[in-house]
Amino acid sequence: MLGVALFIAFWLILGLGVLSIAMSGGLRGARKSRPSARAGNRAVTALFVVIYAGFGLALPITLLAGNHANASGQFDGVKLTKADNEGRELFGQHCAICHTLAAANAVGKVGPNLDILQPPKSLVLTTIQNGLQIGSGTMPADLVVGKQAEDVADFVSTVAGK
16 A cells, blocks of 8 residues: 555656646756756755655665565465475466466466365365366366475465465
């Protein structure tokens, strides 16, 4: 929320500065309307550079760096464990081509939409182990096995439909 307020403040300050210059007759009018003072001009220029650098560079970098740590640690308010993050990566590699799951940015059209289905962990794990054939769609068995299958099943059951 603070980032949004600072973003708005930056554009508001910039807009008011441009409006002020325009109202005084452009750059020439602004220079003519006030007495020439080198120190004052330097201070205003330095202030503008600091504000521009702060809002235009430092703020976006800070917000992006701060969000990077949280991006893989949660999905839609649900905290993801290390195993869930492993499951998310494995899902992306092996399952996203066929299944839709918002938490993995997957929009597959062959398999069922897991956000709608919201399967429990046991069903996901059983389906991974045994595969499934429904109509003309076929999911092969053992796409991932062991701990990896557990991680995928845990991830899907944690985030599906959230």
